[in-house]
Amino acid sequence: MSSAPDDHSLDMLIRKLESIATLSDEERQAIRSLPAKTRVLQPRQDIVRDGDKPSQCCLILDGWAYRYKLIGGGRRQIFSFHVAGDIPDLQSLRLHTMDHSLATLTQATVAFLPHESLRDLTTRFPSLTAILWRDTLIDAAVFREWMTGMGRRDAFERIAHLFCELYLKLQAVGLAQSYRCPLPITQVDLGDALGLSNVHVNRVLQEMRGRGLITLHSGTLVIEAWDELMRACEFDPTYLHLEKRAAA
Amino acid sequence: MTLRLQPVCVRTGSTDAESQLVFEDGSLVAVLTHLSDEYGDEAGMWFLEVGFGPVDDPRSPKFTDLDEAQNWIRRKLTDFSAHGGP
Numbered sequence: 001m002s003s004a005p006d007d008h009s010l011d012m013l014i015r016k017l018e019s020i021a022t023l024s025d026e027e028r029q030a031i032r033s034l035p036a037k038t039r040v041l042q043p044r045q046d047i048v049r050d051g052d053k054p055s056q057c058c059l060i061l062d063g064w065a066y067r068y069k070l071i072g073g074g075r076r077q078i079f080s081f082h083v084a085g086d087i088p089d090l091q092s093l094r095l096h097t098m099d100h101s102l103a104t105l106t107q108a109t110v111a112f113l114p115h116e117s118l119r120d121l122t123t124r125f126p127s128l129t130a131i132l133w134r135d136t137l138i139d140a141a142v143f144r145e146w147m148t149g150m151g152r153r154d155a156f157e158r159i160a161h162l163f164c165e166l167y168l169k170l171q172a173v174g175l176a177q178s179y180r181c182p183l184p185i186t187q188v189d190l191g192d193a194l195g196l197s198n199v200h201v202n203r204v205l206q207e208m209r210g211r212g213l214i215t216l217h218s219g220t221l222v223i224e225a226w227d228e229l230m231r232a233c234e235f236d237p238t239y240l241h242l243e244k245r246a247a248a
Numbered sequence: 249m250t251l252r253l254q255p256v257c258v259r260t261g262s263t264d265a266e267s268q269l270v271f272e273d274g275s276l277v278a279v280l281t282h283l284s285d286e287y288g289d290e291a292g293m294w295f296l297e298v299g300f301g302p303v304d305d306p307r308s309p310k311f312t313d314l315d316e317a318q319n320w321i322r323r324k325l326t327d328f329s330a331h332g333g334p
Binding site for chain 2: 073074075195197198199200202203206207
């Protein structure tokens with residue numbers, strides 16, 4: 001179905017962009033008037049695949065998605081996890097062939113935004129172009145942190161760092177508070193994201209629980225000792241470039 | 249090719265401490281760890297804790313028993329020799 005201008009599904013995008021920048025009323029209205037086709041997708045369903053040439057971008061409205069690449073022997077690298085408000089394939093607006101895939105992690109509601117409309121929006125509002133550029137720069141900053149983690153952090157630090165990152169990203173768009181957030185990521189997913197075996201992930205999670213740093217139950221992560229977890233992995237949230245951080 | 253196993257305790261920081269050192273011709277080629285009950289469906293399997301040289305594998309494979317693990321290790325070592333390895 002197509003959204004009417006009074007359908008507020010695009011408010012998810014506004015909320016996300018407002019977590020990293022300030023929008024004017026006019027810019028908010030322009031975003032709200034984007035045409036969007038909303039769909040509900042099943043878990044583990046590809047949204048766009050490596051090699052595709054999409055003509056639209058995908059805005060996550062509800063649920064989780066992840067970017068990944070498959071290489072020989074069934075090996076999978078997960079590049080990032082995405083939640084409501086993210087446009088994980090925004091790059092397809094300028095890079096016409098996908099160099100990786102995007103899939104749902106959970107059941108997800110997504111809105112497809114035609115490239116043509118997004119291009120028109122960015123032509124009419126250079127300030128929005130700058131904000132979307134800022135978003136892609138932050139995306140690159142997150143990649144740098146993941147690279148540092150995979151190259152130089154041990155298993156415990158990698159997982160702790162990802163938990164801190166996900167909590168702050170979710171909190172910034174109102175999806176987490178009181179050091180509690182949804183975490184529908186399996187141990188295999190965590191391993192594929194962080195270059196670890198699921199056995200090592202399991203051991204680290206046991207250690208974190210044993211030290212009273214976290215509890216993880218039924219897809220909910222509770223960070224029981226935020227300061228200690230941050231210290232343990234030298235987490236510095238500067239790279240997320242969040243404009244405003246709500247009280248935890 | 250004959251492999252020799254030597255039981256050993258590995259400090260994994262977890263409950264799965266029962267391991268086997270795997271030797272080929274006197275050289276250590278792998279360490280296998282027996283997965284404890286913590287691992288649900290995978291409990292009881294043997295995990296390639298570490299593999300040296302051609303036995304290294306980023307997929308960190310798991311095996312249903314030690315025979316399967318040793319067959320896999322032999323194959324890796326044989327393939328390596330067949331492709332001009334030392």
